[in-house]
Amino acid sequence: MGxxxxxxxxxxxxxxxKKSKRNKTAITAKELARQKFMLIWSAIFVxxxxxxxxxxxxxxxxxxxxxxNKTGFLHSKWVGLDKFKFLFSDVTFLRxxxxxxxxxxMNLIFTTxxxxxxxxxxxxxxxxxxxxxxxxxSYLPHFLSWIIVTGILNDALSSTGIVNELLKKAGIIxxxxxxxxIPALFWPIVTFVHLWKETxxxxxxxxxxxxxxxxxxxxxxxxxxxxRWQKIKHITLPCLKPTIxxxxxxNMGNLLNAGFEVQYLLGNGLVKSVADTIDIYVLxxxxxxxxxxxxxxxxxFKSVVSIAIILIANTIAKRTTEERLF
Amino acid sequence: MKNKTLKKIIGVALSMALSxxxxxxxxxxxxxxxxxxxxxxxxxxxxxxxxxxxxxxSEAASSGDVVEFTFFGGMPGTxxxxxxxxxxxxxAEKTGVRLKETWLTGQTVAEAIGSIIASGTYPxxxxxxxxxxxxxxxxxxxxxxxxxxxxxxxxLTNYYTEKEWDQFRQDDxxxxxxxxxxxxxGEPTGTAHNDEAFWIQAxxxxxxxxxxxxxxxxxxxxxxxxxxxxxxxxxxxGNDIDVIPYTCLxxxxxxxxxxxxxxxxxxxxxxxxxxxDFDGKDPTIVDYNTTPTAKKYFQKLNEEYKKxxxxxxxxxxxxxxxxxxxxxxxxxxxxxxxxxxQQVKDSLRNTGLEDQGCNYVPLGLTIExxxxxxxxxxxxxxxxxxxxxxxxxCSDPDLAFSFLNAMLDQDIHNLRFWGVEGVxxxxxxxxxxxxxxxxxxxxxxxxxxxxxxxxxxYLPQYGGTSDDGKNANLxxxxxxxxxxxxxxxxQKCFTAYxxxxxxxLIGSVKEDVNATxxxxxxxxxxxxxxxxxPGGVAWTKMGETKHEWLPKVVMSSNFDSEWDxxxxxxxxxxxxxxxxxxxxxxxxxxxxxx
Numbered sequence: 001m002g003x004x005x006x007x008x009x010x011x012x013x014x015x016x017x018k019k020s021k022r023n024k025t026a027i028t029a030k031e032l033a034r035q036k037f038m039l040i041w042s043a044i045f046v047x048x049x050x051x052x053x054x055x056x057x058x059x060x061x062x063x064x065x066x067x068x069n070k071t072g073f074l075h076s077k078w079v080g081l082d083k084f085k086f087l088f089s090d091v092t093f094l095r096x097x098x099x100x101x102x103x104x105x106m107n108l109i110f111t112t113x114x115x116x117x118x119x120x121x122x123x124x125x126x127x128x129x130x131x132x133x134x135x136x137x138s139y140l141p142h143f144l145s146w147i148i149v150t151g152i153l154n155d156a157l158s159s160t161g162i163v164n165e166l167l168k169k170a171g172i173i174x175x176x177x178x179x180x181x182i183p184a185l186f187w188p189i190v191t192f193v194h195l196w197k198e199t200x201x202x203x204x205x206x207x208x209x210x211x212x213x214x215x216x217x218x219x220x221x222x223x224x225x226x227x228r229w230q231k232i233k234h235i236t237l238p239c240l241k242p243t244i245x246x247x248x249x250x251n252m253g254n255l256l257n258a259g260f261e262v263q264y265l266l267g268n269g270l271v272k273s274v275a276d277t278i279d280i281y282v283l284x285x286x287x288x289x290x291x292x293x294x295x296x297x298x299x300x301f302k303s304v305v306s307i308a309i310i311l312i313a314n315t316i317a318k319r320t321t322e323e324r325l326f
Numbered sequence: 327m328k329n330k331t332l333k334k335i336i337g338v339a340l341s342m343a344l345s346x347x348x349x350x351x352x353x354x355x356x357x358x359x360x361x362x363x364x365x366x367x368x369x370x371x372x373x374x375x376x377x378x379x380x381x382x383x384s385e386a387a388s389s390g391d392v393v394e395f396t397f398f399g400g401m402p403g404t405x406x407x408x409x410x411x412x413x414x415x416x417x418a419e420k421t422g423v424r425l426k427e428t429w430l431t432g433q434t435v436a437e438a439i440g441s442i443i444a445s446g447t448y449p450x451x452x453x454x455x456x457x458x459x460x461x462x463x464x465x466x467x468x469x470x471x472x473x474x475x476x477x478x479x480x481x482l483t484n485y486y487t488e489k490e491w492d493q494f495r496q497d498d499x500x501x502x503x504x505x506x507x508x509x510x511x512g513e514p515t516g517t518a519h520n521d522e523a524f525w526i527q528a529x530x531x532x533x534x535x536x537x538x539x540x541x542x543x544x545x546x547x548x549x550x551x552x553x554x555x556x557x558x559x560x561x562x563x564g565n566d567i568d569v570i571p572y573t574c575l576x577x578x579x580x581x582x583x584x585x586x587x588x589x590x591x592x593x594x595x596x597x598x599x600x601x602x603d604f605d606g607k608d609p610t611i612v613d614y615n616t617t618p619t620a621k622k623y624f625q626k627l628n629e630e631y632k633k634x635x636x637x638x639x640x641x642x643x644x645x646x647x648x649x650x651x652x653x654x655x656x657x658x659x660x661x662x663x664x665x666x667x668q669q670v671k672d673s674l675r676n677t678g679l680e681d682q683g684c685n686y687v688p689l690g691l692t693i694e695x696x697x698x699x700x701x702x703x704x705x706x707x708x709x710x711x712x713x714x715x716x717x718x719x720c721s722d723p724d725l726a727f728s729f730l731n732a733m734l735d736q737d738i739h740n741l742r743f744w745g746v747e748g749v750x751x752x753x754x755x756x757x758x759x760x761x762x763x764x765x766x767x768x769x770x771x772x773x774x775x776x777x778x779x780x781x782x783x784y785l786p787q788y789g790g791t792s793d794d795g796k797n798a799n800l801x802x803x804x805x806x807x808x809x810x811x812x813x814x815x816x817q818k819c820f821t822a823y824x825x826x827x828x829x830x831l832i833g834s835v836k837e838d839v840n841a842t843x844x845x846x847x848x849x850x851x852x853x854x855x856x857x858x859x860p861g862g863v864a865w866t867k868m869g870e871t872k873h874e875w876l877p878k879v880v881m882s883s884n885f886d887s888e889w890d891x892x893x894x895x896x897x898x899x900x901x902x903x904x905x906x907x908x909x910x911x912x913x914x915x916x917x918x919x920x
Contacts, residue, residue: 069443070465159638160568180642181881268642269576269873287440289857290460 138200529683598849
């Protein structure tokens with residue numbers, strides 16, 4: 001939901017900025033009346049954004065207090081930056097940042113590459129019906145909740161699960177592999193399950209971007225004797241570039257949202273040190289240990305880093321290419 | 327061109343976002359409507375109940391007069407068909423209260439209590455488990471003192487002695503909850519072993535002609551031989567499944583199944599977090615994580631893991647997986663507390679696996695032959711760390727306390743645990759309660775339990791014998807009933823060992839723990855430690871470290887080096903801070919008893 005909204009707002013910004021450059025209309029009563037409908041719609045989003053994104057920021061005060069439910073905002077003790085000091089001296093927190101960042105990056109890189117690859121391959125399928133069936137089947141997992149997906153994965157990778165059975169029958173291994181007890185395998189498993197669940201869904205945007213490429217370009221290329229591969233390389237990919245970059249920048253803002261459910265549901269004592277993410281840390285300290293202040297401090301850290309990442313990515317995109325988010 | 331695509335995307339996204347918003351709106355509105363109605367309902371019920379509360383209550387009759395209270399239990403439980411359960415209705419008629427119970431699902435208790443605190447909406451009654459102190463700190467529990475002193479609730483007032491009640495006092499000097507277990511009325515019948523043990527299926531013992539198993543080595547030796555002779559066993563449907571000779575739960579707080587055996591193997595009782603050594607000197611705290619016995623025990627597990635005797639998935643299984651495995655009948659043995667897997671008995675009965683000897687027999691193992699063991703604790707253990715509490719959200723605390731008080735009335739107590747006379751139990755010519763095999767089959771049927779039985783299992787209750795001086799308060803503790811209700815393989819096993827009850831099988835030292843170990847149990851202190859003291863921080867870190875390392879040590883290919891790594895990580899948690907605080911508490915308890 002949140003991601004969805006940011007996506008819309010982001011798009012809105014791109015369009016808005018382009019519009020204002022094109023026509024500079026004076027604000028008159030008539031003009032307002034003409035745009036009445038548009039203004040009401042935008043107002044709804046502004047109010048929505050204010051209520052759900054800006055108002056809760058008031059809670060950030062907690063990070064500078066030793067907040068207790070009983071005493072509330074008004075009477076809790078102010079502790080300055082103590083909570084942040086604790087955070088950055090806590091080895092667990094540093095480890096949690098590493099986990100979040102690494103899993104986020106792996107997810108981002110692999111899901112993006114896979115989605116583009118899959119969109120292009122799917123686009124090359126000429127039989128319309130087959131193409132539709134493949135597309136539908138591939139994005140169905142997106143609608144499964146994580147609890148179901150992790151359940152399936154747990155069964156598949158257990159010592160009596162299908163993966164171990166297959167590997168054993170194929171003679172590749174002699175002893176079962178305890179997939180979930182090997183810390184080194186945890187990140188790849190998480191990335192894999194993201195790929196399985198989201199590739200089809202992510203493909204939709206790229207696929208529609210490909211459909212909107214001017215067919216004349218392909219025709220012209222064919223006349224010039226370009227093969228499939230050359231058409232992909234010289235037409236499809238360059239035309240996809242703007243979409244890729246905009247989506248990439250936006251998704252980078254979500255880098256630290258590497259996940260909560262997957263790690264929470266798949267994690268166990270053995271892989272805890274590589275499985276816990278910032279969100280899980282916030283849950284354990286904020287809710288389980290009743291230290292809202294520390295949880296908030298960790299949350300603030302996450303938000304600030306996310307904003308910084310977006311700004312940096314946007315600047316780099318601005319410098320190196322035409323495309324950018326804002 | 328590109329703009330058109332974007333527009334399309336935005337269009338789709340917008341409509342989706344809007345529909346989601348709309349749905350969310352609906353949901354919320356409906357929900358608030360609901361609670362509004364419920365609140366109005368209970369308001370009405372109260373009003374009418376106030377007028378009728380004076381008379382005996384049995385006339386309170388029609389369900390309109392019944393107040394519904396809510397209860398949250400910070401432990402997993404089975405919900406009954408609230409409002410549609412026969413015994414629950416009978417109790418509601420007598421007390422004017424129906425209690426809707428909900429239990430912990432899919433969360434840790436700390437998370438559940440944390441979320442309840444964060445949401446600010448509390449059930450009327452709550453057993454917060456390890457989260458009780460958090461609830462007290464939030465100031466949302468009703469102090470019991472005035473109610474206990476009022477004399478209106480004699481059953482509650484007499485539930486504990488004054489000295490025992492005093493132990494429940496928090497740092498403000500008041501009582502906020504009461505533990506409902508291990509409280510014996512009349513004579514202890516002592517048939518049950520509700521504590522920890524190394525358990526083994528009855529059929530394994532039968533297969534080897536009931537050998538005397540005293541040590542860890544003998545135990546695993548038997549498992550190895552049995553598994554070699556029976557690589558597969560039949561499940562409930564007659565299919566062959568691979569045996570899992572030994573499994574071990576490490577999930578969340580239940581990892582005691584792997585971590586605390588060393589204290590018992592050395593012959594000490596369940597102080598839970600430490601050993602108290604008092605052999606000819608002042609009682610001293612000893613850390614059981616670092617004893618030679620601990621190393622031997624984990625080394626044994628490691629060897630057996632390598633041999634394929636220990637379940638490959640033991641380190642990653644969740645509690646539900648574990649119970650499922652035990653119910654399948656292919657797990658031969660494990661170390662656990664009885665209450666942690668007692669529901670398995672019912673499913674083994676339902677599937678008929680109990681007739682194959684899949685029920686578990688407790689063994690009192692020690693590390694060397696001929697040592698004393700204290701796996702079974704004789705005498706009640708007072709757990710002051712948690713219990714049933716009334717919250718400030720409760721609209722009518724007086725009624726709540728009278729309800730809790732009524733739970734201890736003998737007729738209601740019998741209804742809860744024995745059921746309805748003539749239906750769930752019969753009475754013989756001597757006045758002894760008994761059950762027929764048909765009744766027992768009913769009792770273990772999940773549907774029957776949901777529609778008919780209502781234990782209110784986390785409300786005040788007694789063990790021992792009832793007011794009539796003959797029958798046990800809990801059916802499982804009825805000596806005559808106890809042997810009859812056992813499945814045939816279990817009866818054979820008990821007879822073979824000459825045991826009349828579970829404690830006989832374990833053979834622990836017979837002593838009243840409250841007399842010989844007046845500080846017992848130390849875990850009632852360590853369970854309530856939080857991160858506000860250095861000892862508490864160390865305790866939390868030790869838990870995290872053990873959680874991660876113990877399975878790792880058991881699964882390692884090179885035990886000695888992995889054990890050293892573990893010991894290094896363990897000592898970095900500063901266990902000495904924790905032990906010092908435990909010693910302080912021990913000294914306090916010893917002094918209090920002089």
